[in-house]
Amino acid sequence: MTSSSALPARPPALRATPRGRAKAAIREESEQQILKAAESVFAEQGFKGATTAVIAARAGVPKANLHYYFPTKDDLYRRVIEDVCDSWLSRTGAFSATDDPAVALTRYIYAKMDLSRSRPDGSRVWANEMIRGARVTSDYISDTVRRWLRDREAAIRQWIDSGQIAPVDPRTLMFMIWASTQHFADFASQIRLLNDGTDYTDAAFTRQKRHVAEILLRGVGLSVPDSVDATTGASSAFLP
Amino acid sequence: MTSSSALPARPPALRATPRGRAKAAIREESEQQILKAAESVFAEQGFKGATTAVIAARAGVPKANLHYYFPTKDDLYRRVIEDVCDSWLSRTGAFSATDDPAVALTRYIYAKMDLSRSRPDGSRVWANEMIRGARVTSDYISDTVRRWLRDREAAIRQWIDSGQIAPVDPRTLMFMIWASTQHFADFASQIRLLNDGTDYTDAAFTRQKRHVAEILLRGVGLSVPDSVDATTGASSAFLP
DNA sequence: GGCAATCTCGACCAAACGGTCAAGATACAA
DNA sequence: TTGTATCTTGACCGTTTGGTCGAGATTGCC
Numbered sequence: 001m002t003s004s005s006a007l008p009a010r011p012p013a014l015r016a017t018p019r020g021r022a023k024a025a026i027r028e029e030s031e032q033q034i035l036k037a038a039e040s041v042f043a044e045q046g047f048k049g050a051t052t053a054v055i056a057a058r059a060g061v062p063k064a065n066l067h068y069y070f071p072t073k074d075d076l077y078r079r080v081i082e083d084v085c086d087s088w089l090s091r092t093g094a095f096s097a098t099d100d101p102a103v104a105l106t107r108y109i110y111a112k113m114d115l116s117r118s119r120p121d122g123s124r125v126w127a128n129e130m131i132r133g134a135r136v137t138s139d140y141i142s143d144t145v146r147r148w149l150r151d152r153e154a155a156i157r158q159w160i161d162s163g164q165i166a167p168v169d170p171r172t173l174m175f176m177i178w179a180s181t182q183h184f185a186d187f188a189s190q191i192r193l194l195n196d197g198t199d200y201t202d203a204a205f206t207r208q209k210r211h212v213a214e215i216l217l218r219g220v221g222l223s224v225p226d227s228v229d230a231t232t233g234a235s236s237a238f239l240p
Numbered sequence: 241m242t243s244s245s246a247l248p249a250r251p252p253a254l255r256a257t258p259r260g261r262a263k264a265a266i267r268e269e270s271e272q273q274i275l276k277a278a279e280s281v282f283a284e285q286g287f288k289g290a291t292t293a294v295i296a297a298r299a300g301v302p303k304a305n306l307h308y309y310f311p312t313k314d315d316l317y318r319r320v321i322e323d324v325c326d327s328w329l330s331r332t333g334a335f336s337a338t339d340d341p342a343v344a345l346t347r348y349i350y351a352k353m354d355l356s357r358s359r360p361d362g363s364r365v366w367a368n369e370m371i372r373g374a375r376v377t378s379d380y381i382s383d384t385v386r387r388w389l390r391d392r393e394a395a396i397r398q399w400i401d402s403g404q405i406a407p408v409d410p411r412t413l414m415f416m417i418w419a420s421t422q423h424f425a426d427f428a429s430q431i432r433l434l435n436d437g438t439d440y441t442d443a444a445f446t447r448q449k450r451h452v453a454e455i456l457l458r459g460v461g462l463s464v465p466d467s468v469d470a471t472t473g474a475s476s477a478f479l480p
Numbered sequence: 481g482g483c484a485a486t487c488t489c490g491a492c493c494a495a496a497c498g499g500t501c502a503a504g505a506t507a508c509a510a
Numbered sequence: 511t512t513g514t515a516t517c518t519t520g521a522c523c524g525t526t527t528g529g530t531c532g533a534g535a536t537t538g539c540c
Binding site: 026051052053063064067071072073 | 496497498499500501506507
Binding site: 142168186189190193194207212 | 286287371378386389455
């Protein structure tokens with residue numbers, strides 16, 4: 001999935017793709033280094049607190065070089081948000097009314113938990129952007145996310161109408177899944193302090209994924225199916 | 241509750257209480273105006289993004305006056321966080337093993353939802369502080385919050401042992417309650433965009449409280465008792 | 481009233497910041 | 511090889527920022 005699909009309002013690139021193959025590779029690598037550094041600094045310091053000098057230092061490039069690839073701090077910030085959106089859309093599968101609700105919801109919850117663990121800074125940048133009022137992402141939310149949510153709600157409503165799950169407010173269910181899963185990224189420092197100052201091991205986090213899924217699944221009248229593997233988030237249902 | 245109970249590590253006030261009665265009132269009023277303005281600006285802009293000039297302007301005082309009452313921006317920030325902690329401790333009741341779990345959990349969820357609605361900026365400042373790594377609040381979390389959480393977990397565990405609720409991970413349950421309720425403050429702009437750009441009415445928010453409580457209560461094998469009034473968060477149980 | 485403590489506030493400052501620039505280095509097509 | 515597009519980088523600049531200062535206004539106690 002290309003990044004342009006995530007934020008439709010993205011301004012066009014100021015520079016065309018460089019001619020040579022090596023130049024293109026240099027550009028790609030520099031941009032990725034800067035974007036990776038920017039994601040962590042924006043997550044730690046917020047938009048205003050993040051300085052281009054610190055981002056450049058963390059990326060291992062001079063500040064002027066950062067501004068060569070991303071003319072303004074705002075451009076860089078938008079690209080970071082874009083990449084997070086891309087990641088969420090491409091790495092979190094959707095679900096539909098024809099899916100088994102227990103399997104579908106469990107897979108979705110596991111996938112969102114996995115994203116919180118594998119890319120916590122992305123979640124934090126997103127949370128920061130929401131707290132600040134969704135200035136950069138309002139179009140994306142009003143269009144892409146809203147459509148995506150409408151389709152999920154329709155699936156949940158059909159599950160309710162066919163008696164497969166308990167009657168819950170579909171939108172509230174989705175909000176609670178988002179809130180509960182992203183909590184483990186956004187509030188990681190709080191959780192760490194409450195967990196004796198230690199981070200989750202992989203095994204503990206796998207258990208945590210299951211605990212979250214158990215409460216949410218029971219909350220809609222289901223239970224977590226054994227067929228969904230918590231260690232990867234992948235489902236073995238319908239496989240031999 | 242005094243603010244000193246919230247953050248034990250709070251540095252002592254640099255100035256003693258003023259002598260006269262009018263002077264003390266002036267001081268109190270000025271500090272409250274500045275704190276109120278600071279809470280909203282810190283919520284909207286983050287720590288670094290908030291400027292003392294903007295806070296002073298919103299409070300209706302000259303910038304030099306702000307620095308007279310709060311010598312540094314960091315002092316002001318700590319006081320804002322302190323006040324939020326105070327509010328959470330004093331306005332959110334606790335619960336214990338002898339309470340009826342359905343009533344106790346519902347009341348707690350309603351109380352936290354009410355706080356998200358009545359003081360969303362406080363929740364956002366807290367969220368920002370957690371995302372930034374809990375620099376100012378680490379002692380408070382490690383001491384006060386951890387003890388508070390330990391006692392709630394003990395109550396939940398007793399409810400489980402006595403068969404009153406389903407076997408869930410107590411800490412995960414508390415995390416999910418926090419995440420789900422605070423989500424309505426921290427992600428208000430996202431929710432607004434998904435709800436056709438309109439904010440919740442009071443009636444809609446009351447319904448929202450109930451939807452959240454329904455899923456969480458069913459998630460531990462209970463249902464929301466009719467005895468708890470969602471419009472205020474108060475419980476009429478055990479009253480005539 | 482007199483005097484000390486407290487409060488108000490415009491003007492000011494050093495540091496930090498986002499962004500620019502120009503000059504040189506590198507890679508590629510011809 | 512030569513010319514051009516791309517990349518690299520230290521030095522630089524105007525603005526913004528947290529914080530200071532000092533002079534004047536207000537209040538409270540004797």
